[in-house]
Amino acid sequence: MNWDVLINQSFWTNLAILVTITLVSYWLLCAAQRIAVRRLRALHERTQGRTYGFAAEMLQGTSRLLVLAFSLMIGLKIVQLAPRWEATLSQAWFLALAFQIALWLDMAVRLWMQSLTLDGKARNPVTTTIVGIMLRILIWVMMLLSILANLGVDITAMVASLGVGGIAIALAVQTLLSDLFASLSIGLDKPFEIGDFVVFGDVAGTIEHIGLKTTRIRSLSGEQIVCSNAALQSQTLHNYKRMGTRRIVFRFGITYDTPTDKVREVSALVKRVIESVGETKFDRAHFMAFDDSQLTFEVVHIVQSSDYNRYMHVQQEINLGLLQGLRDIDVKFALPVRNVEFIGGTLPEISVAGLPKTSANQSTEGRGAPQA
Template identity: 45%
Template sequence: MQKVELTTIFLNNSIENYILAFSFLIIVYFTIRLFDKFLLEKMDILIKKFSRSFSQFLKKLIKKRIYPLLYLLAIYFAFRQLTIISQLDNFVNYFLMILTVILVVLSLSDIISYSIKKYWGKKERNDEQLKVLNVTLFLIKILIWTIALIFVMDNLNIQITGLVTGLGISGIAIAFAAQSILTDLFNYFTIFFDKPFDIGDFIITGEYRGTIEHIGVKTTRIRSLSGEQLIISNTDLVNSRINNYKRMQQRRINFNFGLTYDTPLSKLKKVPGIIEETIKNIDKTEFDRAHFAEFAASSLLFQVVYYVKDSDYKVYMGIQQEINFKLKEKMEELGVDFAFPTQTIHFGNKENLNSNFKNIQELNFEENKS
């Protein structure tokens, strides 16, 4: 009977090689089990203090993706300790490589999906935009799997130069044919992620103004103040300046009014204080300044600046109306009049004026007589 030793050869490998390969698998297995039983739970408790959702995601990622990936790597390195026929060796290498790529792609997909959905959760979105999010994730996954497929084919010694060239030429042709559509599509994603406006926002862009009703893949629909619906391409919106009044924190108001030139100086000096008191007694306002600004053509002009602590246009108009009513009341109590456009004509010689007027009357009389 042959004596079995560590150097004994069995199927082209020594007993020592088999023990090393098996020991490597056992060590990796028990290392993972110990980590899962002791360290993973402690790490999970620590991360939960900062983010419960991230803790759950990381724990799931480790168990579903990282552990199998480590097992595959352990099997790979274990096989490297053994000498096997070239055909079987190539099969094992390719098989493990494909499984490793699949696990890496799944891990990347999970990380990207979690990150985008986490960002999504911090924003208020509607159902339509939720569909866009799902489409975006789908396109990202297609891109990742395409890159992974090309990587696998290249490592399998499959000639992909012609395939990549063909895809590149086809992509360029499609891009040129649908250039405007793709531009609007990319600008839609710009609007989606950058969020210059949301549905319900009142905006002004160029000569157009209105409330956002719908944000589509190619166009955005705006309901104008006069009632009609404006349809503007996403490219035009992204490339233009947009005033978003929905996000305005406060509204700065500047208005003027004039008093007549016969207003006494003593009463004129009281007007700025009356204006300040009037505005400060109205809710949602912040007084800034009131000055006798200039001697205008037909009035003594006052300039007033204040802030409305609300972005609603109706609130502003209600406050301005209340200020106008109270200023009218206060000016009447003060005994001064608001100015209106007037013009005074001064004649140099009254006697010449009367004489000219008399001659015109006589001339008209002679013409009527004849």
């Protein structure tokens, strides 16, 4: 040990200066941090700006150990050092600064993830978690690579090996990654969310859960349907939860022997019935076609609700109103009719259970069956 250094007065003087500057710098930095946090929180309360709140929380989460390291490096910068220590000090500055910036960015990502649940909107928690994890991994990887580069480590080969390894892993888990990115796409694009009623193919039900690989749907019949995210995204999907109104088209028929003036009255009757029901808007009602056994009317109305039960209630009231209204104007609903013409030959014998054969034949003749 070099005892001459310990008894050197300049050594102790420099050490005292270093300790003093470090303590004073630490106190000043902590005071500046507290003042900045108070100002930012005041701005956040006054303007309700989310950015000010984020900045206040990030400054509040500043590592005190890193503040002390900054204070020490400020003191070392003022005290006269050898050139070798100057180079080491510059690297220490970058190391501390990079680590603190990574901590701030990590805190910002976590605050952003928490803020997504504060506005009351339903979001896909899986997508939020995936995005948060990816951003945090990216922040720390970039911090590590920058520190290694500053220390003189050649990171080119490392980055290339990471790229090759990533490609190999992607090929090995291609199916899993396709479902994972499909889940991410569902969360960002939001074609549907938890609680939406959807129909695709022969499946109809309510979205219960959106996972990393699959989406679970509760069908109308009660069972749970599990579908992969990639397969779900490749299909045309009807989302009825976001439907504001329902356009309803239905038809009915009246008999061919209905007089023309009463046929004209039917359209006006339909309009009166629909307008009297409420919760729906009449669009049109027309005598549209001559069909088998009936004169066909087509009716269109728009229900002012997306709820299926409300639509069924409205349609029931319309049907009851039409049933009573047509009876009031003496118009009959059409029933399927088939006319069969019997020409020549003899009618087959009819046997009625429980009656003698002769009685059944006499009964047939008594009804005036045609004879050849």
